[in-house]
Amino acid sequence: MSIIMKGAEVAKAMKEHLIRETEALKEAGVNPCLAIIRVGARPDDLAYERGAKKRMAMVGIECRVIELPGDIGQKEFEEVFDRVNEDSTVHGILLFRPLPAHLDEEPVKAAIHSYKDVDCMSAVNIAKVFSGDATGFAPCTAEAVIQMLDHYQIDPKGKKVTVVGRSMVAGKPISMLLLDRHGTVTLCHTRTADLAAECRKAQILIAAAGRAGMITEDMAGSGAVVVDVGINVDEEGRLCGDVDFEGVQEKASYISPVPGGVGSVTTSVLAAHVLRGARYLNPLA
Structure with missing residues (x-):
């Protein structure tokens, strides 16, 4: 009979380290923050969002949800994304994909700051993963x-x-x-x-x-x-x-x-990426 590899055990083992990392950043004046951008309300997106918010709360990371209507236009969508991308208090961005068919994700994939790209949307992070550069964020x-x-x-x-x-x-x-x-x-x-x-x-x-x-x-x-x-x-x-x-x-x-x-385990990895992004963006912290 095989040994069952339970994700909850892995997440539990990661939790204490994540809490310590969060506390160290806060002591240095940095409040780690994840921004979730969701277009519409797909059930699978909502389920992952609940899990991500719960995990961030458990380790002390702020989580902001930017909920956009499913019929939002391309120009407005990009404007909202750019505001989050340029917000210095945000250290990680999670965009739920796939987007509705009428939206083009390529402009935001090209625009996202590589240090905030905590789930590997951008070509920069993809290239880092494929070249073995440990500073990149893998999915x-x-x-x-x-x-x-x-x-x-x-x-x-x-x-x-x-x-x-x-x-x-x-x-x-x-x-x-x-x-x-x-x-x-x-x-x-x-x-x-x-x-x-x-x-x-x-x-x-x-x-x-x-x-x-x-x-x-x-x-x-x-x-x-x-x-x-x-x-x-x-x-x-x-x-x-x-x-x-x-x-x-x-x-x-x-x-x-x-x-x-x-x-x-994925939301624990997401939390770890947000903390790493916060350190990249605040190298003196």
Whole structure:
């Protein structure tokens, strides 16, 4: 039977360090602040917003929510974003995406201050992640995977790692972060020939394709570490991951659940990024 990697345990372990970092900044006269910009009221955005506000409150970070109507025009949207971007009391910006179809996110991706880009929207931070520059901000989901492996003392160095999924939010940056940890990484996707065979080779298998239950028992190697990054809704309306948890659990040495796994760590990573952004923006603090 595998060990279940619970995100709550990772977040709990991170909490005390985050509180100490927040207190140190406040003692230096800096009040760390995250601004959340939300257009409309999508249920998944609202759910993440609640979790983010709760996490920020737990560690002492101010959280401001800028709620914009779903039919806001491009010019007004950019004006609001620019005001937040230029506000010296804001140290991190989280923009919920995707935006409504009538809005173009490219101008704000290009405009966001790289130190406030706490979830890796800008080309600057993407380039830093891909070049191994530790001063960049990786997407929170990608870094949450690394935090989980670290907490459970799973070192990717020298291991065969298979990442299934090639998005810029998860698969690609996760691959880069694991390469930085000296993992031998194979990046796969839903069109990979004989995907099952590639997955079975993995000592660490990361599922991040966004397809419910696509990683089945026959695709996992015996004793593999399986990290499920997928967030899906099944036919019964329940949250589920990319991994068939019940089947794969019998073969894995470690496995993360959905819900309760990687997703539970992302808001702690977000908080850590806001604090790092506050230090970058206030180097004398």
